[in-house]
Amino acid sequence: MSRRRSRISEEEINELISKLQSLVPESRRCGSNRASATKLLKETCNYIKSLQREVDDLSDRLSDLMAGMDNNSAQADIIRSLLSS
Amino acid sequence: MEAESSTSNQQRKRKRSASESSAKPAQSTWRTDKEHRLYSSKLLEALRRVRSGSGSSSPRTDPPRSRAVREAADRALAISARGRTRWSRAILSSRSIKLKSNRIRVPCPARPKRTELERIQSAADQEKKKSVVLQSKAKVLGRLVPGCKKLSFPTLLEEASDYIKALEMQVKAMSALTEILSMIGGGTEGAPGMVQDAGAGTNSMPPPA
Numbered sequence: 001m002s003r004r005r006s007r008i009s010e011e012e013i014n015e016l017i018s019k020l021q022s023l024v025p026e027s028r029r030c031g032s033n034r035a036s037a038t039k040l041l042k043e044t045c046n047y048i049k050s051l052q053r054e055v056d057d058l059s060d061r062l063s064d065l066m067a068g069m070d071n072n073s074a075q076a077d078i079i080r081s082l083l084s085s
Numbered sequence: 086m087e088a089e090s091s092t093s094n095q096q097r098k099r100k101r102s103a104s105e106s107s108a109k110p111a112q113s114t115w116r117t118d119k120e121h122r123l124y125s126s127k128l129l130e131a132l133r134r135v136r137s138g139s140g141s142s143s144p145r146t147d148p149p150r151s152r153a154v155r156e157a158a159d160r161a162l163a164i165s166a167r168g169r170t171r172w173s174r175a176i177l178s179s180r181s182i183k184l185k186s187n188r189i190r191v192p193c194p195a196r197p198k199r200t201e202l203e204r205i206q207s208a209a210d211q212e213k214k215k216s217v218v219l220q221s222k223a224k225v226l227g228r229l230v231p232g233c234k235k236l237s238f239p240t241l242l243e244e245a246s247d248y249i250k251a252l253e254m255q256v257k258a259m260s261a262l263t264e265i266l267s268m269i270g271g272g273t274e275g276a277p278g279m280v281q282d283a284g285a286g287t288n289s290m291p292p293p294a
Contacts, residue, residue: 051253060151064151066132066154
């Protein structure tokens, strides 16, 4: 798959960087066509960190909601049936 | 479920043949509805296991449970990757083996000292300087994406872009699930009153979207 393994060519890197740039919302919004690679890497790291924080936060909320399932209420019944279908 | 798995098998074969011929078809991965549904069902399965594993009444389970939910969601995400990427394989292998804390840090071997000529050449080369800064940033990125600490730069970028898309899907699926469960549980968030009135036992659940 990688034709030149000995030397990482500049254009391969640029291609991957532009691909990353289209993913990370911050750099997409700025509209800068040729953002510097370091800045883009920093934005990427920040974005990944914020996504992971969001997942952690959502896990917290989900576990709270699941803890509420342990009561015997009609709502807990609905949640239980949803999770066991 | 069988029909879905057979079509997803076909999809996997299509994707694998496409990736063999040219660059990986990165645009459609993690964005299709099918993958979203696949991940959501795996997520529900994993959550079910978390729930049955922790037992029905144990007061101390709240902090470890959120950790268990996070790990279950990550594992479901890694499974949905179907072994295509390093980060997914790293998540699956590290969870099962759990040797992360026991790994001994091997110090990097000392580099041979450069000759004068090489030093002069490297000082004049602007790109080398830029690549040093890039390398330090790339190292940070490699620490964030699981299993990618020692990858080459282009591979690391590929793994990172795939990981970002997977994380976005994970966030979307988990927030949708959270919203549904909180609407069922609370019922005062502006949801239609059918859940509140259905407390008598008639399961009038809204059809799955």
